[in-house]
Amino acid sequence: MVRGVPPAIRWFARVFVAATLVFVLAPLIVVAGVSVSASQFIAFPPNGLSLRWYGAIFENSAYVKAFWTSLRLAILVTLAAAVFGTAAAIAIHRRRVPGADAIAALMLSPLILPTIIFSIGLLMLWSATVGPVSFAALWLGHLVVTLPYVVRTTLAVLADSDPFLEEAARTMGARRWQRIVHVVLPQCAPGVAAGAFFAFNISFDEAIVALFLRTPDLVTLPIQIYNQIEFSPDPTVAAVSTLMMAMTVATIALIDRLFGIQRFVGT
Amino acid sequence: MRDRLEDLALAGPGVAVLAVAFLLPLFEMLRLSVLGDDGGATARHFVRFLTDGYYLGVAWRTVHLSLLITALCVLVGFPLAYVMSRASPALRLWLIVLLILPLMTSVVVRTFGWMVVLGRGGLIPWTLWKLGLVGRNFSLMHTEAAIVVGMVQVLLPFTTLSILGVLMKIDRGLEEAARTMGASFLATLRAVVLPLAMPGILAGSILAFTLSVSSFITPSLLGGVRLPVLAASIYDAATRTLEWNFAAAQSVILLVGVLVVLVPYARLTGRRRG
Numbered sequence: 291m292v293r294g295v296p297p298a299i300r301w302f303a304r305v306f307v308a309a310t311l312v313f314v315l316a317p318l319i320v321v322a323g324v325s326v327s328a329s330q331f332i333a334f335p336p337n338g339l340s341l342r343w344y345g346a347i348f349e350n351s352a353y354v355k356a357f358w359t360s361l362r363l364a365i366l367v368t369l370a371a372a373v374f375g376t377a378a379a380i381a382i383h384r385r386r387v388p389g390a391d392a393i394a395a396l397m398l399s400p401l402i403l404p405t406i407i408f409s410i411g412l413l414m415l416w417s418a419t420v421g422p423v424s425f426a427a428l429w430l431g432h433l434v435v436t437l438p439y440v441v442r443t444t445l446a447v448l449a450d451s452d453p454f455l456e457e458a459a460r461t462m463g464a465r466r467w468q469r470i471v472h473v474v475l476p477q478c479a480p481g482v483a484a485g486a487f488f489a490f491n492i493s494f495d496e497a498i499v500a501l502f503l504r505t506p507d508l509v510t511l512p513i514q515i516y517n518q519i520e521f522s523p524d525p526t527v528a529a530v531s532t533l534m535m536a537m538t539v540a541t542i543a544l545i546d547r548l549f550g551i552q553r554f555v556g557t
Numbered sequence: 558m559r560d561r562l563e564d565l566a567l568a569g570p571g572v573a574v575l576a577v578a579f580l581l582p583l584f585e586m587l588r589l590s591v592l593g594d595d596g597g598a599t600a601r602h603f604v605r606f607l608t609d610g611y612y613l614g615v616a617w618r619t620v621h622l623s624l625l626i627t628a629l630c631v632l633v634g635f636p637l638a639y640v641m642s643r644a645s646p647a648l649r650l651w652l653i654v655l656l657i658l659p660l661m662t663s664v665v666v667r668t669f670g671w672m673v674v675l676g677r678g679g680l681i682p683w684t685l686w687k688l689g690l691v692g693r694n695f696s697l698m699h700t701e702a703a704i705v706v707g708m709v710q711v712l713l714p715f716t717t718l719s720i721l722g723v724l725m726k727i728d729r730g731l732e733e734a735a736r737t738m739g740a741s742f743l744a745t746l747r748a749v750v751l752p753l754a755m756p757g758i759l760a761g762s763i764l765a766f767t768l769s770v771s772s773f774i775t776p777s778l779l780g781g782v783r784l785p786v787l788a789a790s791i792y793d794a795a796t797r798t799l800e801w802n803f804a805a806a807q808s809v810i811l812l813v814g815v816l817v818v819l820v821p822y823a824r825l826t827g828r829r830r831g
Contacts, residue, residue: 295742296742299743303636303640306636306637306640307637307640307652310633310637310713311652311655313710314655314656314659314710314713314714315655315658315659316670316674316680317659317667317668317669317670317671317673317674317710318658318659318662318666318667318670320670320673320674320680321666321669321670321673324673332673332676370574373570374570374571374574375571377567377568377569377570377571378567378568378570378571378572380564380567381564381565381567381568382568384560384564386560386561386564387561387564387565387568388561393568393572396572396575396576396580397571397572397575399575399579400575400579402764402767402819403583403812403815404767404768404770404771404788404811404812404815405771406771406773406788406791406792406808406811407583407586407771407808407811408579408582408583409582410582410586410791410795410804410805410808411581411582411583411584411585411586411805411808412578412582413795414582414585414586414589414801414805415581415582415585418585430574430577430578431578433574433578434574434575434578434579437571437574437575441571466559466563491661494663495661495662495663495664495666496663497663497664497665497774498773498774501773501774501792502792502795502796512663512664512665512666513665515663515666515669516665516774516778519665519668519669519672519778520778523669523672523673527669528669528673531663531665531666531669531670534662534663534666535662535666538658538661538662538663539658541661542654542657542658542661546650546654551650551653551654551657552650552653
């Protein structure tokens, strides 16, 4: 009979995990708390409850404009990342092109190379060749950041798929596009969808590329928050931040409900 | 042949995007970092960084804070991942979700949260003031401690999840065998689990370190202008003083620093797989 874990260590583990969770979640809870405070100063615990700061967001044209910019950007980035990323993942998975490994390494490299380095390079290159930065530059920058996620989730799903299905379709006379549309894409679907949710979340929340490529007319929601907290934080920022967190929670819940989040972490 | 063409066409757009918007910018940055005023090549921008005590101080702060942050992430992340790996599947899923939540929250929102917790009148200074330990105007903002706290919160989930990935694959029979043969719980943890978890610990540390040395928003908001890190110095040169060549040279130094850590690791794991 193997002895179990000593009781003292069990208790220590419980306290330790609880304390770590408090530490990791504290800033998020505090922001949500400040956002419902009645006080016009940032205060936690909140003095009295009020939703006035949520109302104040919609009267502030800078936030509203930044929200639409971020939403438009995130949607266009997600669409492109899903299409390009899925196609690339299929090609990488089949391993029929020479250099499939090199392509995979290239597609995943933005995950490990610091974003700040390539965003400053993109700013310099764009200014030298195209001119002043624009929405298109920001879209390209976000596409680089989000593509690896779609490639990775799609590859993860393809790795579990049955390689003989496509072969069977070929033997039975399916044309190239029929094999892709009717056999390969349905196999990819969960990975593509999960990758697209990640891509949307990342693009909507991203602040480094957006900071380097900002102009007075091109300010995303995270950059608007950054500008505000750098100099004069107020409870409106907390309300906007809380809404952004709510979107993140919804995204995580959706990914988990639809595909099981464990499939995409820890590797 | 036509199969290859089909696959090239599939990979084409993605590869093109990364070539134009990722590789070319990196080359442009390398080019600018050695470009002199006369259009020729120069090492001037690098010499400026490496001979100025101020910039060397910035580099040293970046490195030693990142080492400290990485060490804390592993010290907390390993036990956390171990507990998670031994928890019931339902509890583990909840813990994973709670760890992913801060990971997927925008960096500006997270950092703002820490500003509220650490700033004057914030949760921690207010508590310390009420306990009579500090003055009313006490604040933890604009300290190295604030940078470390803010960064560990961001990077702990990364480290924990990469260690968890390895721990989940360890055969539990090994631990039981050690226990049956008389090893205590802690001895088993040290002699069996820890060595087997090393790949995950190493991967998690490297991830934490590279993300930490290149982070900008959290250290610059929590550390303030008097405690600049390398990324903040790059940002200043690129957008405030508009010294693009100098900004590019500093980026190259950061890139080299990251590669020095990443490449041996990639070699190591590549060999193990192959």
